[in-house]
Amino acid sequence: MSQGSAAAGEAVEWSGEVTWREVAGLREELFDRMDARPDGVSLDVRQVTVIDRTGLALLIGANHRARSIGRPLTLVAADGPVTSALSAGCVLPDFTIALVPGTAGSLVDGDPGQSGERPPAARPSSAEERSSGPTVDSGAVDAVVPSARPELGPGSWAAALDRYLDALWQGEHSTATAVALTLLQQGAPPERIINDLLARAQTIIGREWHEGRWSIAGEHLATAITESVLHDLSRAATNDPDTPVLGSRGQTAVVCGEREWHTLPALMATTVLRLRGVHVTYVAPSLPAEDLVEYLLHDGPTVVAVTCSSAINLVGAWRSISALRAGGMTIVCAGRGFGTDGRWGWALGADQWAPDIIRGADRILTAIDSRPHPPRAPLARTGIAQEIHFLRREHDQLLLDAVRAASTARPSLVQTDAAHRATRDRIEAILDIVASAAIVGDPAVATEHVTWLETGFRARSQPLDWAAAGFAAVLEVLPSDLVNTRAMTLTGLAACGRLPLPPEETHDGWVPPGSRHA
Ligand code: B12
Numbered sequence: 001m002s003q004g005s006a007a008a009g010e011a012v013e014w015s016g017e018v019t020w021r022e023v024a025g026l027r028e029e030l031f032d033r034m035d036a037r038p039d040g041v042s043l044d045v046r047q048v049t050v051i052d053r054t055g056l057a058l059l060i061g062a063n064h065r066a067r068s069i070g071r072p073l074t075l076v077a078a079d080g081p082v083t084s085a086l087s088a089g090c091v092l093p094d095f096t097i098a099l100v101p102g103t104a105g106s107l108v109d110g111d112p113g114q115s116g117e118r119p120p121a122a123r124p125s126s127a128e129e130r131s132s133g134p135t136v137d138s139g140a141v142d143a144v145v146p147s148a149r150p151e152l153g154p155g156s157w158a159a160a161l162d163r164y165l166d167a168l169w170q171g172e173h174s175t176a177t178a179v180a181l182t183l184l185q186q187g188a189p190p191e192r193i194i195n196d197l198l199a200r201a202q203t204i205i206g207r208e209w210h211e212g213r214w215s216i217a218g219e220h221l222a223t224a225i226t227e228s229v230l231h232d233l234s235r236a237a238t239n240d241p242d243t244p245v246l247g248s249r250g251q252t253a254v255v256c257g258e259r260e261w262h263t264l265p266a267l268m269a270t271t272v273l274r275l276r277g278v279h280v281t282y283v284a285p286s287l288p289a290e291d292l293v294e295y296l297l298h299d300g301p302t303v304v305a306v307t308c309s310s311a312i313n314l315v316g317a318w319r320s321i322s323a324l325r326a327g328g329m330t331i332v333c334a335g336r337g338f339g340t341d342g343r344w345g346w347a348l349g350a351d352q353w354a355p356d357i358i359r360g361a362d363r364i365l366t367a368i369d370s371r372p373h374p375p376r377a378p379l380a381r382t383g384i385a386q387e388i389h390f391l392r393r394e395h396d397q398l399l400l401d402a403v404r405a406a407s408t409a410r411p412s413l414v415q416t417d418a419a420h421r422a423t424r425d426r427i428e429a430i431l432d433i434v435a436s437a438a439i440v441g442d443p444a445v446a447t448e449h450v451t452w453l454e455t456g457f458r459a460r461s462q463p464l465d466w467a468a469a470g471f472a473a474v475l476e477v478l479p480s481d482l483v484n485t486r487a488m489t490l491t492g493l494a495a496c497g498r499l500p501l502p503p504e505e506t507h508d509g510w511v512p513p514g515s516r517h518a
Pocket residue numbers: 195198199200202203204205206207210219223254259260261262263264265266268269270305306307308309310311312313334335336354355356357358359360361425449452
């Protein structure tokens with residue numbers, strides 16, 4: 001905390017109560033002023049008599065925003081409820097404060113129904129503040145109860161998403177939590193917060209990472225924060241007396257398909273379903289298809305949601321879906337791995353496709369209320385099962401051979417340890433993607449992967465012809481009787497032919513077979 005007796009910038013004054021009732025209006029005014037005044041704003045909070053967790057969250061968000069946009073925010077404060085709340089939330093040191101002697105008002109615990117009626121309480125000692133005082137962090141979310149406010153407008157959602165992404169960018173867990181919990185307190189349905197804030201933010205950071213603007217470490221940190229916010233939100237929303245009793249709306253399972261390691265989307269869907277009263281068995285990450293169905297047969301759901309976040313995992317999804325079909329279950333597939341319209345999920349034998357988490361929950365509830373399916377055979381095109389069986393059995397050898405083939409053609413691909421690892425990972429993904437394309441019978445799986453690779457290479461200024469090198473190496477090691485998989489590999493290779501001539505090609509003279517350079 002830095003302190004001063006005088007505050008620069010435009011003066012904004014808050015007085016009386018700063019609780020969930022007032023926060024929306026106060027936020028708008030404060031943020032408008034902050035945007036308008038390059039010299040900053042001094043916020044006089046001396047006349048504040050009561051501040052609750054939403055008010056505190058607003059202050060933290062405003063302070064964070066002031067730093068992001070480089071416009072100072074100074075609090076003109078007395079030794080009163082605002083400074084108590086900030087110190088109890090352990091965020092006092094983050095603020096610039098012009099401290100003026102004098103005391104006013106009281107501190108309430110975040111119960112929106114009571115904040116107006118409660119008589120001013122004595123300020124707790126600092127030890128009490130730390131254990132029981134208001135904080136927007138995970139330990140204090142139990143008392144958050146959504147209000148019955150009118151629906152938030154698109155502007156509020158957009159602003160919240162901006163602030164949430166800012167918090168992820170800065171690695172600020174407590175601000176991210178505050179953004180989500182503030183929406184909840186303003187009356188936003190928890191499932192919309194999950195779908196429109198948390199999932200949306202994850203999608204954006206995924207794109208930012210892929211396009212080279214966000215590091216892998218940053219993405220991991222952001223994912224960890226979002227997972228924790230999801231827990232806090234779930235805990236807070238569960239305390240709403242209107243939340244249906246768990247199990248009152250039946251039973252389901254949400255599972256990651258085999259080899260699928262994106263657990264967070266499945267956890268988001270699980271949370272939404274639990275808040276709707278469904279008893280959910282959450283099985284993630286990847287589990288062998290046979291173990292999954294054996295477990296679920298004992299557990300008892302007749303409806304199972306299978307998630308797949310990347311098309312590289314479609315063979316695993318097919319195995320999971322096939323095992324569940326054999327177990328007589330209705331399958332709702334979801335996740336971007338099944339394609340933008342779910343067509344790859346249908347091709348694998350799913351009964352339903354969910355475009356997003358909310359509609360997924362709707363479809364799962366409808367399926368729970370419907371008659372269960374009898375056991376069914378796997379859905380597969382002729383000859384495909386044998387190819388997939390071979391690819392799975394020989395996976396390690398094929399990968400080894402393909403990496404060797406690629407490195408013989410282009411030694412630079414394995415020149416350093418890092419290059420070798422990257423080459424190995426990318427070739428493994430190509431092996432997976434051509435198998436995925438073959439199993440759903442859609443060349444678009446392979447060509448979309450080429451576009452995806454190309455975007456990543458461009459963003460990192462890496463040679464674009466690497467994609468062709470990878471597909472060519474895979475083609476070289478695939479036996480000739482794997483006609484479907486080879487056809488998809490050739491399609492991928494041909495798509496690489498669209499890429500501009502790479503500089504490296506002229507050095508070692510390697511020409512990818514089947515591409516436009518041949
Ligand atoms: C975090 C993350 C990871 C983490 C996952 C951690 C975790 N605990 O989940 C880790 C590091 C493990 C990871 C690994 C990989 N990842 Co990743 N990952 C992501 C990221 C950034 C966020 C995932 C997420 O939480 N999304 C939130 C969900 C809810 O949003 P959504 O996917 O848009 O889903 C919407 C709908 O599809 C639907 N939905 C999705 N799932 C479900 C489930 C149910 C039941 C329902 C009802 C609805 C539903 O609801 C959402 C909207 O409401 C995504 C980016 C992205 N766009 O998602 C990349 C992303 C999915 N990953 C990607 C890749 C490539 C990988 C790796 C191959 C990277 C690598 N080289 O190792 C591996 C593959 C691992 C594997 N075998 O599964 C790519 C996939 C692209 C592609 N064409 O294949 C993405 C899209 C990033 C990108 N932009 O390129 N990843």
